[in-house]
Amino acid sequence: MQKAHWQDWHVGFISAKIGVDILATQFPLSYLWKCTLYTTWEPCAMCAATIYWANIGRVVFGASNEMLDTLVGEHPENLTMTWDCRTIFQGGKKDIQVIGPVESVIPQIIALSREYWHPDNCLSI
Numbered sequence: 001m002q003k004a005h006w007q008d009w010h011v012g013f014i015s016a017k018i019g020v021d022i023l024a025t026q027f028p029l030s031y032l033w034k035c036t037l038y039t040t041w042e043p044c045a046m047c048a049a050t051i052y053w054a055n056i057g058r059v060v061f062g063a064s065n066e067m068l069d070t071l072v073g074e075h076p077e078n079l080t081m082t083w084d085c086r087t088i089f090q091g092g093k094k095d096i097q098v099i100g101p102v103e104s105v106i107p108q109i110i111a112l113s114r115e116y117w118h119p120d121n122c123l124s125i
C-alpha cells in the first residue's frame with residue numbers, strides 16, 4: 001500500500017493561485033502592494049511567482065527552504081528546491097520586501113513539520 005500526503009504542496013499552490021485570483025478581482029493592485037503575506041515556510045519558487053503576480057508587497061516567513069530541504073531530505077513526495085524567495089523576486093521588476101527566517105519561531109515550525117512528514121503520519125492510498 002502506498003502512502004502519501006496527497007501532494008499537499010501542489011494543492012497548496014493551486015489554493016494559493018485561486019486565492020490570488022480572488023484577491024485580484026476583489027482588491028486593486030495598489031491595495032495588494034501594501035499587504036503582507038505571513039507563512040511558516042519560505043515561499044517556494046511557484047509560490048514566490050504567485051506572490052509576485054498578485055502584487056503582494058511584503059512577505060514574512062518563519063523558516064527557510066534550506067531548512068525544509070534538510071528536514072524532508074529525499075522524501076519522494078516533496079522534492080524540495082532550495083532556491084530562496086529573494087532570488088526569485090530579484091528576477092522580477094518589483095521591490096518585494098522579504099523578512100525571514102524568524103529565529104524565534106524556527107524550533108516550533110521544525111517540530112510540527114517533523115511530525116507531519118513522519119512516515120507514520122502519511123495517509124494510506
Ligand SMILES: [Zn+2]
Pocket residue numbers: 009013043044045046047048
Ligand atoms: Zn510553494
